[in-house]
Amino acid sequence: MSLSAKHRVAVLGASGYTGAELLRLLLTHPHVEIAALTADRHVGKDIAEVFPQFLDVGLPRLVSVDAVPFDSIDAVFCCLPHGTTQDIIKGIRTDHPTVRVFDLSADFRLQDVELYAKWYGEHRAPALQPEAVYGLVEVNRDKIRTAMLVAVPGCYPTSAQLPLYPLLKAGKILTEDIIVDAKSGVSGAGRSAKEGSLFTEVTEGIHAYGVANHRHRPEIEQGLSWAAGQPVVISFTPHLMPMSRGILSTMYVKLAPGVTADDLRTTLAQAYAGEPFVKVLPAGQAPQTRHVRGTNRLHIGVFADTLPGRAIVFGAEDNLTKGASGQALQCFNVAFGLPETLGLSGLALFP
């Protein structure tokens, strides 16, 4: 397929926030044709009835998953909640084996299906798990090139793994006592109507949730263990704060003997030199989620701690973009051999 050809894609679950974000990005992609959109509760509607920002842009009407013409589809983005996802993807992989699947749910992220079962309930497509490739592009690019099923990483895991992966891999920090204090915007909770996501319950305040008990911890630990070459257990505390988008992970780490915070910054800068989306800030600069809002960027900052032998590493991203739909599109670009920044070159909407 030539570079100028258009790949036909379907977006399953287009009425949720990751679906909408993906559409926003896909609409700027020169080599994508959005062939089908699904939303079970809104079959037959114009997507603009669900998301008025898409008024009059020529998108196809919402259909059910059954109505997607998978035979003429090159790639599927699956923005469905975990659980149902497994059955649908199993069906696609079985009946339409040439369709590449980019799954934004958690269903295929954990290689260990028993670990999956512990956090999410029994896995209904365990046989597919081995073929799933973890879509953390900067780490796993080569495998993604040929992957037919990409498990796009979670929002928190992306913000924690990208800053820590090169440090663990290079042995610059210890595997013990890694503390991830994460702050997230509300869009991570999706568009479903929950008391805890109401404006009145979220604005003007902050609180931790899922303390020592959040599903994204095993995913982070899986990635860090790959990097370290040994099992890593972390402390992970997510906080919900009054903003729509953004995750800031503040990470407290122990330096390997003889290593300084400046060394960490250098290691990261080298690891991500040439990467279009991961940027290491100059010394003294702490990243702000605002400056990556709506983009596929992740900004990293590194500081020496006041506690000797420790450092503080920040990772800031947009949970819906680099933490979900943007990264999914980045995986798509890699898988289809396209320039990695297509559809993803936008900079932050700030202020």
Place this chain on the structure above:
Amino acid sequence: MSLSAKHRVAVLGASGYTGAELLRLLLTHPHVEIAALTADRHVGKDIAEVFPQFLDVGLPRLVSVDAVPFDSIDAVFCCLPHGTTQDIIKGIRTDHPTVRVFDLSADFRLQDVELYAKWYGEHRAPALQPEAVYGLVEVNRDKIRTAMLVAVPGCYPTSAQLPLYPLLKAGKILTEDIIVDAKSGVSGAGRSAKEGSLFTEVTEGIHAYGVANHRHRPEIEQGLSWAAGQPVVISFTPHLMPMSRGILSTMYVKLAPGVTADDLRTTLAQAYAGEPFVKVLPAGQAPQTRHVRGTNRLHIGVFADTLPGRAIVFGAEDNLTKGASGQALQCFNVAFGLPETLGLSGLALFP
């Protein structure tokens, strides 16, 4: 100049919000080369020190206005505060007559320089005023094509004029008793440090300001008077509310005899048929600023009022985009004969 060539542009006042927004858009424009950026207080700095979202995107360093190589520049976007703007633009127009100027300040918006003086202080370049073209593209497109100096409309005026212009022009509404109740985000106040723009002073509340005494009223009246072919005086009450971007103008108008709210919607739909940025919503739908955030779109809604003979017309825009930098870029595209949506095709960042 061929379509594929790049036009060299300078952005004067790149360290303010309209400057940043313009850069965000220009960076996605295929036929623009950003040749110079100025910011008097930040000369010599990388723009990323002022706006970290521009980290590592290859923009030129900030210089003073004197250091801009106007000889090799095709267009200047002037994002400076009113007043100083006049002198600088006079200098450019005099010394570099082939440079097209797109002025985002209020300096050349009011054709009547005495009216200008009343609201902004004495005009220091009155001789230039006659050559300035008011840059409301959907209304003034033809004049903009050949304009050398475009006065880009203000944020409030855009949100009020675009919905009302066709209605007045077609005689569908009366010129009397037009009431514009406008609600704006805080970015309209710019980046200067003012007590009234502090987070703590703005969040969790709303208030009117400049009641019956706001500088944008004469600009709105000027445009509506052009449309009506007679002097129009309006009631205009702006409110400041806790959001960064967006203006919603709720407009209470009197229908001409025999005209219905549905007629207004039809008139508007016809007037803006084919326009890429102005969209008339279906009956029953009220526009939200969120759905045009970060875009050059303006969404219009029309409702019958409970008061007989009256209707309610809504205009929703992003004050920094369609209300400022986006519209400036739209003017640029028109003036240089480019497709009008270049650099402006992005959809709203929602949520």
Place this chain on the structure above:
Amino acid sequence: MSLSAKHRVAVLGASGYTGAELLRLLLTHPHVEIAALTADRHVGKDIAEVFPQFLDVGLPRLVSVDAVPFDSIDAVFCCLPHGTTQDIIKGIRTDHPTVRVFDLSADFRLQDVELYAKWYGEHRAPALQPEAVYGLVEVNRDKIRTAMLVAVPGCYPTSAQLPLYPLLKAGKILTEDIIVDAKSGVSGAGRSAKEGSLFTEVTEGIHAYGVANHRHRPEIEQGLSWAAGQPVVISFTPHLMPMSRGILSTMYVKLAPGVTADDLRTTLAQAYAGEPFVKVLPAGQAPQTRHVRGTNRLHIGVFADTLPGRAIVFGAEDNLTKGASGQALQCFNVAFGLPETLGLSGLALFP
């Protein structure tokens, strides 16, 4: 009953926002004993499990309405949704006729039960309607003193009626062309989980809703008609904006012949002289909802309009306090012959 005695009160529907706000106020009231709290979905729980701000303050556990010891109760605050309210209040008024009822729902606000039926559905206790007193204290104080059933006014109606009532009564403004453009915080929608109340759907934007079709319009018109002594029809457009609390009503009115905006301000100042909660701001000052947040105050501002013969009147309140629970407590104080400010003397939490 002596002034120092405590009145035993029950709060029905304590797990909603008006219930919580009422508790906050009642806990500072020297002559109130909170004898019972109900919340059907939370029977048996400590209220602090529902609203952690009440941790360890000695409130009774949540019970069902059936379990309230009405025989030993002096007053009931009914914070239930409309509809169910009617049956419960009918039961109380029948079986416990000495219990005073303060109903925060809409159920007994409209004197015309057919009008009620049109907006809310058939009324199931129409026989009770004639005994209900509309609890707009500053207007209806005398009737409230002896009322057994007080219909506490709605949030929007309070913000619009208090500023306009004295003006219509004194004939200072015309009854025609009254336009109420209202902006409300999200708490007005209550604590129920609705997509439209999610943080992500509300933050960073504004939109109108219920345009020309909101249930509070007939209630406002009822009050204004009483004031004018003739039927008044208004234009009413509510907007939802990103704040928890607060309503600002911006009202566009026509002056009676010979009357000025200053006259309006004088009329209002005289009408509310001595009132502890209604304050008329000096000329030139527009009220902010922030400055009455969490209080029973309503701030009024008056401006001449640019349109001749017109004025702009602002009313700012906290929708949960003066617009609901505070006003209910004010009614209670009046009904029980207590100083009107008991439990209501707090000033705004600002910033």
Place this chain on the structure above:
Amino acid sequence: MSLSAKHRVAVLGASGYTGAELLRLLLTHPHVEIAALTADRHVGKDIAEVFPQFLDVGLPRLVSVDAVPFDSIDAVFCCLPHGTTQDIIKGIRTDHPTVRVFDLSADFRLQDVELYAKWYGEHRAPALQPEAVYGLVEVNRDKIRTAMLVAVPGCYPTSAQLPLYPLLKAGKILTEDIIVDAKSGVSGAGRSAKEGSLFTEVTEGIHAYGVANHRHRPEIEQGLSWAAGQPVVISFTPHLMPMSRGILSTMYVKLAPGVTADDLRTTLAQAYAGEPFVKVLPAGQAPQTRHVRGTNRLHIGVFADTLPGRAIVFGAEDNLTKGASGQALQCFNVAFGLPETLGLSGLALFP
């Protein structure tokens, strides 16, 4: 002086946020007469011109510090910025030795004046430092009873010290590796006009600031060292987030051998049993800043960490109340032998 008598107090610096918060509280205090308010930039004004929430409540006009009748004043609350504070307090303590001073600035918090000099500049009243009592009431109550100069603790230090003090004192946690990840609202930055405090710069995002370099760290370390009986060095990272009020400190600590997270909770519950303002939440519950907004409360939560031998301790407060003005008033109540909750019994404004 009898309990019913009124103590005459002066508030220096009434035009800032801590001044306003103090006034809000003092106005509900039955034994306080507000005798003087100062604000250098607003001499002669009504405080309602500066803070409209105080409209018509009978407060004295703003004067300069020189005009305060210290001879008839019992207590001074000093809400001035550090630095100037020292000279003024020195003058008061010298010329009016019976006046009790409650200083909300940082000027007398650090016992070591050289440490003070390192972070704030040279101390101009070092001789006064030894008489200053650190006003963390729950820890220092006895000394405050007789103190003539109380250094009211900082906002961050209060949120970190109260949860950790009893744990260190009882030897339940180790002194090493204490990590305080704090999230603060914007009001902590005061009312001065700074770019970094603008709504547009703060909303919809989060970032750390003063990383490993914030003035409140030495103050926290001072208190924790007192508790531990040995020098304690901590890691302290403050973050700025989009809310007006509130601080949440998430603290990662190491358990002493054999100690569990439940033990920590028990230790804290015992330490604060009977305390009106410090509340330890049940197991499994993480505190939210919303639930203490506008109150003098501090809510503590304790969780076992996933890292063995570690626990997570949360402290949530309102930075302007328990973190500043409320605590100052609590100190005042203690110093004047009044019930500690006078003026401070209000519960959170939520939603």
